[in-house]
Amino acid sequence: MIWRIAFKSAWHRRVGLLLTIFSISVSMFLLLGVDKVRKEAHNSFVNTISQTDLIVGARSGSINLLLYSVFRIGNATNNVSWESFQDIAALDEVAWTVPISLGDSHRGFRVMGTNEDYFQHYRYGQDEALAFQEGVPFSDLYDTVLGAEVADSLGYVLGDEIIISHGAIATEFAAHDDKPFHVVGILERTGTPVDRTVHISLEGIEAIHIDWNAGVRMPLEISAEQARKFDLEPQTITAFMLGLENRIQTFQVQRAINEYREEPLQAIVPGVTLAELWRSIGVFEQVLAVLAALVLFSALIGMLTSVLSTLNERRREMAVLRAVGAHPYHILLLFMLETLMIVVAGCLFGLLLLYVGLAMARPLLAELYGISIALTPPDGGQWMMIGVAILLALIISLIPGIVAYRRSVEDGLSIRI
């Protein structure tokens, strides 16, 4: 019965309450949003690579190497020579290698040069191998295999021709338009940056750059067919992944590569570097979470302020209720129930905002950072946040509730305006 009164009372003042509800929604959106994106980002990163013992690249920074080689974020500062790659690949301890070459793009998607070993050895998630939706790995010089997202969003099918651009941004004068590539394979969706990658052979990369020098096309143009005549063994690659015969030798091999005299190289253990990455952004994540919590808190204080300011006008209401036999604790309960309704409405609306916002941000996050957001319902930790928010609101509602309680006791039936 008190519920009914509380609901009708709140509904009666709904216009004023809408702002309060909205501010709570926005703060819940922030709080839950930060948590969700953080968790999804972690999952995305963690699921991108598996069963790879070392990643080797030019000496820069370990996190940098991980980011550009696996997540296609950022760029390499330098390259790895083909000789060094072959030297290391020839070691007894090394079981397999996958060389990769980055630098070009196709309509916003990164182009990666590699060889057949990639399709055989690359693993993601829980030791899952790459699978083909249709088609086969590349064999001819101008073949290309597309990631699922590339094919879907650009509407490519087997047999289509695509033009590759030099550099990460597509511009007309930087297009290798004289050497189109044919789509021979499309991969299954993986939920990793692989989906957003256009794969060609290392020789293909050499071929399209044969008449380019330091990023500029030379006047002496060599046609696609003519290019075949050249020795297209790559001079350099960006980085390579490797798997060992025995994982226990990881550190020894890593050390040897780090000390390789011919060229400044670094080898990272992906799992270890990933942990370092989490460490370094961990502080940032916590700051964000605290900020979001403070935003929610200020929204609740706002709610408190607006309720306190209406207390005076509601004294009449309280006197009427007392007259019909309401106990002062009914008055307290009334305020708490109204607050409960406000904060629950705020949370629900906040959840709505969250999922709408995430749905809109999904493509952008995937494109820029390779993070795939799953629109799953809130997990245990997030429900707890909602629960704590509600609890806090109820505690805060005790303040106006108790004030109203005491006033109703003191006022009695006399309504002093």
Added chain:
Amino acid sequence: MLTFRLKSFSFLVISLSILLFVLAACAPAAPSVAAPTPADLVLDNSAEPTPENPTAIATMEPPPTLTVMPTTPPNVPSLEEAEFELGEALPKVPTTPQESAEATPVAVVIDDQGYRELAWEEMVPPGFRPEDIMAKYQDELNQMQDGDSAAMDLYDLMQEEFMNAPINSELNAQKIKLPGFIAPLEYQDDTITEFLLVPYFGACIHVPPPPANQTVYVTAADGNGVDVGDSYYPVWVVGELLAEGQTTDIGVAGYRIQNATITPYDYNQ
């Protein structure tokens, strides 16, 4: 009409709420901040290697100083703070200096489930332990003049022997408890499910890597992984140790523990 009592009650409620909030905000957030980062750590002075030979790993020489050498006496240093220095190892299971022939330590700590505490030194087979190697070359060293450059070569040789020493297959199928540090390999969400266990902190950063017989490839039992936030801290790994001398069809050489239980290392034990 807010009386003093009500004002202080309000103040209490608000401060309690702030506290609850900050706690709730910190709890589900990312790994704890308290762990040391590579930047703060003290760099061991042995981190500058100068191997004579380039390229191939077969001829690679270990750096001049080897921090795995148990030069400390059985009385271990106390661990008051949680900070670890590069190359710092955990306090060892108290053992008395052993004869080369002896494979098991004198003091054996066995817990209630039949798992015994293993010392990293035991994982080096008899004959290859530092004192054994020292003993082997003792005479040669004594014969040298002061300031002889060949002494360094001899030392490098000794290092190489130590680094390439085989594993102790007598430890195979033993139920053990081993303390150490984690180098993560495989994840499931924010949990590390497979990792390499090493005796000292920072094995993959700047200090020389541990030899193969001081590395264990651990696979956690289901649901028993390590949270990535705890991966900088030492742990106890409990399980059955597999020690394969040779790579076979069914397994690779080296120490492995599968279905391991992992618990935080509490140095007040």
Added chain:
Amino acid sequence: MTYAMSDAVVTLSDLRFAWNKHEDDLLYIPYLSVERGEHLLLRGASGSGKTTLLNLLTGIHQPTSGSVTIIGTRLDEFNQRARDQFRADHLGVIFQQFNLLPYLSIAENVVLPCWFSHRRREKAGNPREQAKQLLEALNVPSALLTKQAGKLSVGQQQRVAVARALIGGPEIVIADEPTSALDADNRSRFLELLFREADQQGCTLIFVSHDAHLADQFSRVVEMDVINEAARAAVSRQELAKT
């Protein structure tokens, strides 16, 4: 004091009230008794203690000393909760104005006491029905039943308040200046309706007002400053202070 109390619905005996021990009594009534079915006018100017008396009669406050007996029950012996429940069960209250909750419909306002009192709900049988009947009898058009309080005129609001006070047949109806906000025409009509319906339900009516012109409509008039000795005492203290 031995008076015939057999038909007294309200008996006040040696009643004193002060905000706290150190202050002078606001109210001191040696004796007051109200018979069943009476229409009693308690007349007094502001400051004569009528508000305090109302609060004591309805059980909002507790007397400092003395007894308040309503329908044979010693109200002054109850705790706050019991007093509130008693009020819900046996009393109807009408204020000077703003009697109604703005966010409930007229019908809901009228049945409000039944939400707080099982006894009155049962007595009403079907509260909604009784509400309709009461409102009809009080000349409140039934079209207004679902409307909210703000849409009614003051006169209509006051009559709705009467319906609310009467629903479920409480023994006593207490009205605090209910006509002060009405104009002269509405005033007499209001009183007519109030008396008629109260008699219909068998209620005792205690009417509090400063307006002496109402006196001739009531069977019994009691002047506050006659029965409230504390008021007289306060006046004499003031006179003493002047000299």
